[in-house]
Amino acid sequence: KAPxxxxxxxxxxxxxxxxxxxxxxxxxxxxxxxxxxxxxxxxLGSMMVMRDITERQKLIDAQIQMEKQLYQADKMASIGELxxxxxxxxxxxxxxxKTVIQAMExxxxxxxxxxxxxxxxxxxxxxxxxxxxVFSAFAHPSIKEYNGTCRIEDVLKDCLFLIRKEAxxxxxxxxxxxxxxxxxxxxxxxxxxxxxxxxxxxxIQSMPNGGNIRITVGYDNTRYxxxxxxxxxxxxxxxxxxxxxxxxxxxxKIFNPFFTTKPTGTGLGLSxxxxxVTEHSGRITVSxxxxxxxxxxxxxxxxxxx
Numbered sequence: 001k002a003p004x005x006x007x008x009x010x011x012x013x014x015x016x017x018x019x020x021x022x023x024x025x026x027x028x029x030x031x032x033x034x035x036x037x038x039x040x041x042x043x044l045g046s047m048m049v050m051r052d053i054t055e056r057q058k059l060i061d062a063q064i065q066m067e068k069q070l071y072q073a074d075k076m077a078s079i080g081e082l083x084x085x086x087x088x089x090x091x092x093x094x095x096x097x098k099t100v101i102q103a104m105e106x107x108x109x110x111x112x113x114x115x116x117x118x119x120x121x122x123x124x125x126x127x128x129x130x131x132x133x134v135f136s137a138f139a140h141p142s143i144k145e146y147n148g149t150c151r152i153e154d155v156l157k158d159c160l161f162l163i164r165k166e167a168x169x170x171x172x173x174x175x176x177x178x179x180x181x182x183x184x185x186x187x188x189x190x191x192x193x194x195x196x197x198x199x200x201x202x203x204i205q206s207m208p209n210g211g212n213i214r215i216t217v218g219y220d221n222t223r224y225x226x227x228x229x230x231x232x233x234x235x236x237x238x239x240x241x242x243x244x245x246x247x248x249x250x251x252x253k254i255f256n257p258f259f260t261t262k263p264t265g266t267g268l269g270l271s272x273x274x275x276x277v278t279e280h281s282g283r284i285t286v287s288x289x290x291x292x293x294x295x296x297x298x299x300x301x302x303x304x305x306x
Contacts (some may be wrong), residue, residue, distance in 0.1 A: 028054045091132045098125045148188035149303030152217050152235060153178050155189050159196040163204070171210030172203075178217045185235050186303035187280045195276055198269040199239045199296055205262065206243025206294065214240045220299065233302045234282075240295040246288040254286065 020033040031051045037044045101122055104110075110118055160174065167174055185192070203213050220236040246254060246261075253259045255274040260267035273296075277284045281301050288294035 022053070028052055029057050087132050091129070094125055094129050094132070098122065098129075101125070149184040149186055150189040150192050151184050152182060152192065152237060155192045156196060156215065156217070159193055159200065163197070163200050166201075167204055167213070170204060170208060172207055172213060173211075174213045174215065176215050178215075179219055182217055182219055182235055183233075184303040185300040187276070187282075187300060191276045191280075195273050195298070198273050202269060203239060203241035203243060203294070206241055206245075211242040211293075214238075216240075234299040235302060236297065236299055238295055238297045240293060242293040245290040245292050245294055246286070247290055251286060251288055255284075 020031060023030050023032055029052070031053045033049045033051075035047050037047055101118060105118060156176070156178070160176075164174065200213065216236075216238045218236050220234045250259075250261060254270050256267075257271045258267035259271075274284055277298055277300070283299045285297050286294065287297075
């Protein structure tokens with residue numbers, strides 16, 4: 001039996017036939033058409049046709065998602081080519097500047113204000129060097145790890161050792177829910193660490209006044225059509241926070257290189273996460289609400305069966 005809202009739509013359609021509407025009934029999607037039956041300009045009744053278009057809509061949604069992934073992959077490839085040249089042209093002069101400054105300090109030790117200026121210069125050189133190192137990750141990912149595997153719980157343990165102190169400084173509590181017997185995933189430990197560190201730091205930065213981070217890891221045996229590698233069992237990882245959230249106008253941009261809403265952010269952290277996940281035949285999605293928090297969900301193909 002059609003829900004009340006569908007019944008009301010049919011009543012409205014019946015007034016101005018022929019007409020059609022798409023409605024969700026239960027877990028299915030229907031295309032509903034209504035037309036009048038007339039004989040000699042006299043209306044005798046109406047005819048309604050309902051078509052189940054659930055599978056067709058799934059295919060359309062999958063195609064749209066695939067087109068988005070292809071567009072993102074093409075864009076990231078362009079950024080990778082660009083970053084190669086920039087990392088070289090900026091990285092080498094920065095190394096030379098730092099070497100010369102250190103040589104000056106060895107030959108003519110500076111004191112007072114001059115030493116403070118020199119220290120500030122070195123600090124800025126190190127900051128730019130760090131940025132270049134992150135930027136060049138687009139052009140030089142750890143290819144040697146692409147065929148590797150890792151146990152997510154082992155990598156997570158190492159990452160939490162590094163992160164917990166920073167979280168405690170901001171009164172943030174980290175909760176873990178890890179299923180037993182999780183299989184290895186088809187990604188190297190170094191790149192898995194990059195994923196964790198970027199997402200956890202992002203969560204911490206969204207909660208300057210404290211909050212909670214929830215990490216869940218579980219075995220997922222659902223067959224997905226959208227991931228790049230189909231018909232493969234996956235491990236599902238999610239990281240949720242109770243932070244400031246992401247506005248709807250920004251949520252489609254967060255994986256774009258250099259997009260950031262932070263005054264000191266580079267806009268590369270989430271782009272790197274997206275690149276690593278998709279290049280390992282995985283999928284990453286995000287859901288968020290302003291002032292309620294954000295959840296990143298990642299599916300990674302199993303590297304070794306249980």
